[in-house]
Amino acid sequence: MIRFYNGKVLTLCGFATEITDSEVWVDGDSIIYVGEKRVDSPLFEREIDLKGNLLMPSFKNAHSHSAMTFLRSFADDLPLKEWLFDRVFPLEDKLTPDKVYHLTKSAVLEYLSSGITAAMDMYFFPDACAQANIDCGFRTVICSGVGGSAEGVKRLEREWKHFTKLNPLVSYSMGFHAEYTCEYELLKGIGELAQEYKAPVFTHNSETENEVAECRARYGMTPTQLFESLHIYDNGGGGFHCVYLDDEDVEIFQRRKLHIVSCPASNAKLASGIAPLCRYAEKGISLGLGTDGAASNNALDMFREMYLATVLQKLSCADASAMPAETVLKMATSGSAHAMGLTDCDCIDAGKKADLIVVDLNQPNMQPVNNIVKNLVYSACKQNVVMTMVNGRILYENGEFFVGDSVDNIYNNANRIVKEICN
């Protein structure tokens, strides 16, 4: 059993953002106590003196392609089409399960250093991805990125049966890559499968203006309206990016209680646009945040996403009060967790999974202290994350990683793969 004491605790339960001087006990994979020091306290394996620092729920990355770390800084500052078709796609053809395994581990290190404890991961070779996460002790939600012909439906059903039982750290979400990479029969089949299994479905949705225009040309409706017509969204789920939803789309998101996972850094760097998050929030739509892959961000850093999520709204709404820090912090923690189906990892409360971070407040960017929550969104960065715990295990502490493999080994493998693929 592990005890955290002598610090501040931000539980983020419900709508609360107040900070208390509680202590927190973790037993196995779960939080078992949050409250004042007790006289009947048990024997602890480890007692962690927070020294006034902040214990809070970890960030959850609700959209990523983890193994894309090999393309970090490989093809920046290029027009979107050239980036995707001439650079990204040809190199992805060279991936193998072994390569995805090692590259995913490289991303896991970065997640941990940024206080992220789970990613919703859509990429090639999901078995290799899941195994890398299991071996590191990291939590993952494998999201199918199926595309192409109706054959994909079988894969989706096979994956569903396989991944939902694989490991406590792994869960599965039905999904497909995007409207523009799926044949109509596949989309139709996915709708039927989702109904059969009562499964939520996630996909890239309305990331660019062009994507929506092409879908309208093909089907006479937007991607969201097409998915709705095919019953894909009958059991919930949601969209990654959602930069260009029209009013009818928004109404479908409301009615179906769909999640929007915004990726502001990726949308900015690829010049896709700014998702109107304030408009979505006003409609009561559940919002989460994702980093997208390292090829288009390029960091896997939830502090960056939070900062952009608020300041881009302030810019696009021409209103400095738009999208306050508290809302954005919820997006990066419970908002993402709920999109990912990780409802037991969303806050600090007895019975919840112990997915926690310690934030160093004794750094110049967090001083002097007027408001810790605003500091987290407007001035904190990776540097402030001094501990990351996943499922009750400390995987990152004071700059060191405990992921069952050496950091040098993970870097060397990633660089070897870069040489094999990119050069």
Add this chain to the structure above:
Amino acid sequence: MIRFYNGKVLTLCGFATEITDSEVWVDGDSIIYVGEKRVDSPLFEREIDLKGNLLMPSFKNAHSHSAMTFLRSFADDLPLKEWLFDRVFPLEDKLTPDKVYHLTKSAVLEYLSSGITAAMDMYFFPDACAQANIDCGFRTVICSGVGGSAEGVKRLEREWKHFTKLNPLVSYSMGFHAEYTCEYELLKGIGELAQEYKAPVFTHNSETENEVAECRARYGMTPTQLFESLHIYDNGGGGFHCVYLDDEDVEIFQRRKLHIVSCPASNAKLASGIAPLCRYAEKGISLGLGTDGAASNNALDMFREMYLATVLQKLSCADASAMPAETVLKMATSGSAHAMGLTDCDCIDAGKKADLIVVDLNQPNMQPVNNIVKNLVYSACKQNVVMTMVNGRILYENGEFFVGDSVDNIYNNANRIVKEICN
């Protein structure tokens, strides 16, 4: 003498962005050698094994109000006018030289942790600000923020004579707060003084649409055109922010070789807008970057500024190839240095001042390695700064500060002041 070896060196001299395996020697306040290992090497006081990490020129912060650290996270998510008039201005009235001294030190810590070695600082009680910088060993360019009546001209002249001779770490730039806080007679006097001393002049210029509109209403011209008509810009200088320059303004900036110091984070958070940096760059105008004060950013972090400087251009130009990483890196280093008059602190070359940083490449956000320059702009963060040297002295190394005062003392003073002023 200090020797840096066994690492990579990015000199950023001229237009170069290539990285070599050179070593670098520092003697006193200057770089004396950049090149291959030599057989005739002298005895060194210290030899620093870079272990493959990157030595590069430090960042220079060309616009800040350092002592505003006391307002970090004090009044976020508010409309601009309420923020400024109801929150910021009344509290600034409570500042004293002693308070500015301690609050400036708090900012210096953050600069160092972000790889910044100099700030162009416009704030109340410039003597206290200069002393804090001198005591820390930090470089500062005091920029006058004079406003009000023509009396200010005398202060400006007095400051000019005082600060230009004060200390090797301190230089001075003529300046004034902004058109909207200066009476016409003061602006006229500043123009005359600038001509007398052949001095460049800096000021807040066209930060908001409203500022430009009000100036037009008052004088029938933009701030830039007004300053030009009063000979304020005859000897160079430039503007902070410059979000809303019209074509004639841009032509004045070109002709007078004025610098634009962009503050993308502050402009975003206050919903002021996005400065059209691509348009300015096309016209050959010299561009630098600044953090602005901690009240409106809220971090003092050049990695954030660089990232925003490029992605906001990509968004506003709807072009993912806009404002490439190399351009932005130059803005944050030599571009800012030149705006600040620190022409001997702009790159790594024999004879230049030793204002240097070491960037840790062995962190997950910098791995695997495809392109280090792109990594610096698109994925690096404060966490990667492992050493900051100012004027030949190491003031920050591996998380520790060497600024002649304890970190605890600086935080305690800053928090005491927050209690006195903000509560």
